[in-house]
Amino acid sequence: xxxxxxxxxxxxxxxxxxxxxxxxxxxxxxxxxxxxxxxxxxxxxxxxxxxxxxxxxxxxxxxxxxxxxxxxxxxxxxxxxxxxxxxxxxxxxxxxxxxxxxxxxxxxxxxxxxxxxxxxxxxxxxxxxxxxxxxxxxxxxxxxxxxxxxxxxxxxxxxxxxxxxxxxxxxxxxxxxxxxxxxxxxxxxxxxxxxxxxxxxxxxxxxxxxxxxxxxxxxxxxxxxxxxxxxxxxxxxxxxxxxxxxxxxxxxxxxxxxxxxxxxxxxxxxxxxxxxxxxxxxxxxxxxxxxxxxxxxxxxxxxxxxxxxxxxxxxxxxxxxxxxxxxxxxxxxxxxxxxxxxxxxxxxxxxxxxxxxxxxxxxxxxxxxxxxxxxxxxxxxxxxxxxxxxxxxxxxxxxxxxxxxx
Amino acid sequence: xxxxxxxxxxxxxxxxxxxxxxxxxxxxxxxxxxxxxxxxxxxxxxxxxxxxxxxxxxxxxxxxxxxxxxxxxxxxxxxxxxxxxxxxxxxxxxxxxxxxxxxxxxxxxxxxxxxxxxxxxxxxxxxxxxxxxxxxxxxxxxxxxxxxxxxxxxxxxxxxxxxxxxxxxxxxxxxxxxxxxxxxxxxxxxxxxxxxxxxxxxxxxxxxxxxxxxxxxxxxxxxxxxxxxxxxxxxxxxxxxxxxxxxxxxxxxxxxxxxxxxxxxxxxxxxxxxxxxxxxxxxxxxxxxxxxxxxxxxxxxxxxxxxxxxxxxxxxxxxxxxxxxxxxxxxxxxxxxxxxxxxxxxxxxxxxxxxxxxxxxxxxxxxx
Numbered sequence: 001x002x003x004x005x006x007x008x009x010x011x012x013x014x015x016x017x018x019x020x021x022x023x024x025x026x027x028x029x030x031x032x033x034x035x036x037x038x039x040x041x042x043x044x045x046x047x048x049x050x051x052x053x054x055x056x057x058x059x060x061x062x063x064x065x066x067x068x069x070x071x072x073x074x075x076x077x078x079x080x081x082x083x084x085x086x087x088x089x090x091x092x093x094x095x096x097x098x099x100x101x102x103x104x105x106x107x108x109x110x111x112x113x114x115x116x117x118x119x120x121x122x123x124x125x126x127x128x129x130x131x132x133x134x135x136x137x138x139x140x141x142x143x144x145x146x147x148x149x150x151x152x153x154x155x156x157x158x159x160x161x162x163x164x165x166x167x168x169x170x171x172x173x174x175x176x177x178x179x180x181x182x183x184x185x186x187x188x189x190x191x192x193x194x195x196x197x198x199x200x201x202x203x204x205x206x207x208x209x210x211x212x213x214x215x216x217x218x219x220x221x222x223x224x225x226x227x228x229x230x231x232x233x234x235x236x237x238x239x240x241x242x243x244x245x246x247x248x249x250x251x252x253x254x255x256x257x258x259x260x261x262x263x264x265x266x267x268x269x270x271x272x273x274x275x276x277x278x279x280x281x282x283x284x285x286x287x288x289x290x291x292x293x294x295x296x297x298x299x300x301x302x303x304x305x306x307x308x309x310x311x312x313x314x315x316x317x318x319x320x321x322x323x324x325x326x327x328x329x330x331x332x333x334x335x336x337x338x339x340x341x342x343x344x345x346x347x348x349x350x351x352x353x354x355x356x357x358x359x360x361x362x363x364x365x366x367x368x369x370x371x372x373x374x375x376x377x378x379x380x381x382x383x384x385x386x387x388x389x390x391x392x393x394x395x396x397x398x399x400x401x402x403x404x405x406x
Numbered sequence: 407x408x409x410x411x412x413x414x415x416x417x418x419x420x421x422x423x424x425x426x427x428x429x430x431x432x433x434x435x436x437x438x439x440x441x442x443x444x445x446x447x448x449x450x451x452x453x454x455x456x457x458x459x460x461x462x463x464x465x466x467x468x469x470x471x472x473x474x475x476x477x478x479x480x481x482x483x484x485x486x487x488x489x490x491x492x493x494x495x496x497x498x499x500x501x502x503x504x505x506x507x508x509x510x511x512x513x514x515x516x517x518x519x520x521x522x523x524x525x526x527x528x529x530x531x532x533x534x535x536x537x538x539x540x541x542x543x544x545x546x547x548x549x550x551x552x553x554x555x556x557x558x559x560x561x562x563x564x565x566x567x568x569x570x571x572x573x574x575x576x577x578x579x580x581x582x583x584x585x586x587x588x589x590x591x592x593x594x595x596x597x598x599x600x601x602x603x604x605x606x607x608x609x610x611x612x613x614x615x616x617x618x619x620x621x622x623x624x625x626x627x628x629x630x631x632x633x634x635x636x637x638x639x640x641x642x643x644x645x646x647x648x649x650x651x652x653x654x655x656x657x658x659x660x661x662x663x664x665x666x667x668x669x670x671x672x673x674x675x676x677x678x679x680x681x682x683x684x685x686x687x688x689x690x691x692x693x694x695x696x697x698x699x700x701x702x703x704x705x706x707x708x709x710x711x712x713x714x715x716x717x718x719x720x721x722x723x724x725x726x727x728x729x730x731x732x733x734x735x736x737x738x739x740x741x742x743x744x745x746x747x748x749x750x751x752x753x754x755x756x757x758x759x760x761x762x763x764x765x766x767x768x769x770x771x772x773x774x
Contacts, residue, residue: 028522137516137517141657192645357582361582
């Protein structure tokens with residue numbers, strides 16, 4: 001009994017070891033690092049009525065080795081560590097297939113952080129591309145989305161001076177106060193949750209403006225020129241940098257370090273405040289008469305950065321005047337943005353709809369099918385307060401000190 | 407065969423995992439589709455099914471001679487009807503397990519091993535499960551004691567890491583679409599909770615059944631809390647777009663990024679999923695094997711392990727041709743199917759057995 005049992009277990013062991021030999025062929029999904037082409041940024045352009053061009057900025061792995069060997073002499077030639085390759089097709093997936101044909105390595109999307117849409121593509125609508133991007137398993141929801149004036153391919157392959165490649169430069173800049181990050185997750189969320197698929201993404205200057213010869217970045221031009229506005233997944237307009245500033249205030253995207261500079265009449269003196277924190281709250285209200293009102297409450301704090309006016313920071317009465325002056329400036333910029341959105345672009349880019357939906361679900365249900373119409377009628381109320389608790393290192397203006405000496 | 411005996415606490419841990427393993431990953435999407443912004447309420451309401459099932463299972467257990475459900479069926483309905491009922495019940499469980507196993511394979515093949523044949527992934531898993539089942543319930547319980555806390559911890563870590571990205575106001579307004587959509591979602595969640603019925607077969611192996619009542623209810627509460635955490639995290643992160651994704655928690659974990667280097671933690675979700683499904687599949691596997699052994703009074707249940715494994719392997723592919731068919735089944739008939747088999751059927755058995763017993767005892771009294 002015991003013997004037959006041990007023979008059986010030995011047979012089973014033999015069987016198992018034979019089966020395990022099958023596994024030695026390795027994993028089906030093995031991917032070696034030197035078999036993949038890592039995409040760091042992608043651009044999507046409309047080339048003709050139904051042709052879309054996909055451009056990918058691909059990391060060159062050998063470059064860094066070569067550079068260390070040659071002692072950095074190569075970097076002066078302006079050769080970036082990436083190259084751009086593009087292909088066209090009837091859809092983004094076909095374009096990707098064509099793009100793959102040109103490369104000896106497998107395209108790898110897992111590290112792609114940037115999607116840039118060309119202006120024409122954005123105007124045509126980006127929902128087809130989003131379907132591919134979201135469906136394809138290797139994509140990352142955190143990848144940032146941009147729209148570029150002109151062609152997207154011109155944005156890729158820019159050689160920035162400070163960062164290793166333009167995609168790095170873009171994503172770093174988006175984190176600062178001059179722009180904002182809008183990633184795929186946010187875009188999808190807004191498409192699902194807004195009745196007319198409304199969202200905003202940063203709008204870039206045309207690549208031709210940003211670069212000079214051989215793709216070297218021109219130092220005097222900013223990447224960003226505002227925010228583009230999408231409705232029904234088509235780009236319908238854009239806000240310039242001034243209007244974008246107001247947009248940031250309304251949507252609570254304003255970040256610390258933002259500087260509010262106020263030109264104070266009569267002699268055009270300046271009061272400048274550097275923000276330390278800011279919070280915007282939207283309080284919707286529907287009057288019994290059926291008027292839709294949105295109260296925009298801004299509570300910010302900032303430090304004095306420059307003061308060339310006669311106003312004394314330390315004097316309580318004049319301090320209030322200072323606060324008033326700065327708050328007024330913010331309020332004006334919000335007003336300007338809202339005027340543009342309600343009267344010209346006529347799209348709820350600031351997501352008022354969501355606030356109303358949360359507080360007044362019933363009324364919202366009645367208007368949501370053509371919400372943008374109602375949005376134009378929404379009345380605004382303001383409660384903006386930028387407090388300035390600290391004067392900075394100086395407690396008086398230079399002029400005041402001089403005055404005191406007299 | 408060394409069947410071993412386990413404690414009520416060990417069974418509670420296993421139960422916790424077999425319900426949670428697939429629900430954490432799959433549920434947020436389904437309940438968002440059905441219940442919209444109120445999806446987070448569904449685990450709370452759905453847990454009622456869990457409590458009821460625990461209550462029912464314990465009642466049935468007390469009714470059954472030697473705690474064997476099959477013997478109760480035979481005793482109540484006579485040999486042939488009782489046996490065919492138990493065969494039907496086991497086939498039903500095989501079907502549910504086939505769906506679970508297929509779901510497991512589909513997730514791995516969709517998101518990680520795009521080129522690996524699904525047969526290999528499922529086969530490897532079943533091989534491992536067969537080994538555990540052969541080892542008996544005690545081995546499974548001890549494995550669970552080691553790994554289930556790790557699984558739970560990893561799931562919680564993912565939710566905690568997502569915390570800064572969450573937007574709590576996403577869940578407003580409440581009751582936007584009324585009560586009916588919430589009920590729809592609740593029934594689906596009930597479909598997960600009712601799988602607790604499986605422990606009917608394990609209870610005879612539990613040393614301290616008396617304290618299991620407490621553990622059972624506690625486990626259902628713990629499951630509810632975990633589901634709630636997962637649902638809220640995913641929904642506050644992705645809002646209504648949760649419904650778009652097949653595996654929202656996986657998508658959410660991909661969104662984790664800290665300081666530009668702590669990224670790509672989605673592999674943790676895969677680990678959670680594989681380990682969790684391992685317990686679920688082996689638990690079901692064990693129950694099916696035990697059920698067959700009891701139905702046909704097999705003296706050495708261990709010889710059933712390999713045949714049952716082969717049956718499971720093939721039935722995962724008989725069941726559906728592709729992802730669409732499984733999805734269609736789960737979202738249409740699946741929930742009612744599983745509730746019918748796991749709650750309504752045992753409940754009817756319980757009622758009939760009680761009535762029969764009452765009549766029986768009444769007759770006995772009359773005779774006396």
